[in-house]
Amino acid sequence: AAAAFMLSKLFGFTETESSLMEVAGNLHDIGKLMIPNSILEKPGPLTMEEMAVMKSHTYYSYHIINTIGGIRNLAEWAAYHHEKLDGSGYPFRCNKDDLNTGARIMAVADVFTALSEDRPYRKGMSIPEVTNIMKQLSRNGLVDSRLVDLLLENYDVVLPCINEKRREAKE
DSSP states (O other): OHHHHHHHHHHTOOHHHHHHHHHHHHHTTGGGGGSOHHHHTOSSOOOHHHHHHHHTHHHHHHHHHHTSTTOHHHHHHHHTTTOOTTSOOSSSOOOTTTOOHHHHHHHHHHHHHHHHSOBTTBOOOOHHHHHHHHHHHHHTTSSOHHHHHHHHHTHHHHHHHHHHHHHHHHO
């Protein structure tokens, strides 16, 4: 949520749009409520079947959020965070023509957050490692290169904000 908020502000979204982006960021994984804990908390690699179930969380996120009238954009911003510009993402296999700027921001923010934060199975990656992976995804046409460049050019502004939100969440 913090990364999406900051990136949307840097991109030029209004304060209201950036606040909605933060809400979308907070809700983007709400569909995981539909995923069994045995999969969510599995310490080792997931089987193909378990991975298919895990990937369904974005579908559920979309449908849960979309039940609230009048916020379809927010549902798309939140639930399309695993979509890729080349159509290889999930759950809807959207391509670049289907993904609005908010959805693209959420996808970049989600990858950035996943790489940079500590996870139960690994420590967060270093700035050079994150930068390398983000640029590779951009070069391969999977995420929006303008947004990756914007994020990386403002790393020193974005990362402290994200880290502050992480500290607040732990308290």
